[in-house]
Amino acid sequence: MKSILEFSAAHAARRPIVMTTAYDALLARHAARAGIDAVLVGDSVAMVVHGFPSTVHATMEMMVAHTAAVRRGAPDLVVVADLPFLAHRRGREAAVAAAGALVQAGATAVKLEGVAGHEDVIAHLVGSGIPVMGHLGLTPQSVHQLGGYRLQGRSADEAEAIRADARRAAALGVFALVLECVPAALAAAITAELPVPAIGIGAGAETAGQVLVISDLLGLDPDFRPRFVRRYADGAGVVQEALERYARDVRAAHFPAAAEVLA
Structure with a gap:
């Protein structure tokens, strides 16, 4: 995908978004070479790349740097960048400045968590020409308030609150939503009633598309195995074996070989 308009087109055509x-x-x-529709520069970078225990440690400087790197690697794809912890809770001017910095770094759109308390910010960003993706259900920036990383929307009241937030986000102008760790039936109901696509992660198969953390689907962390992730490679095993072979070759004086020596 090269534009956010293709999200709506895919949703209308019932073509799953990847x-x-x-x-x-x-x-x-x-x-990009694999035909992925869009990439998300998630604030999960704080955990996956920088080794922090949660996403709340992501900073604007971190998000800008990684957004710029991703844009250089995928110059033609839709790139969505997360607004880091509290960036959209400091008022409209601060939110516009943060979102503007991400767009200038290469983001096509920004993603923010939740709706309550910053409806005006969402509308203002959209009105300022900055595409916004919403994020409901398990919102990792609120992990302390939620009591940990757990399924959201189990009770009837919780489910209705998430559905109401989804409708409100769509009315405020988001072009898509991420639904994270909610019951499949709830995600299906939200997807069916929204005019914009809902992208699932741990939300069943009936959403308008799926998003996964790249290190999870590549199997790069053998100790992290969430139920909703399918591993498409044993990345950890491949990397470990390659490094061990390299170490053995160097210690045995098998690397570099004659053909690998510069004359």
């Missing part, structure tokens, strides 16, 4: 995260130019280039 998204993955990317944090650097190399993996963004691979995503």
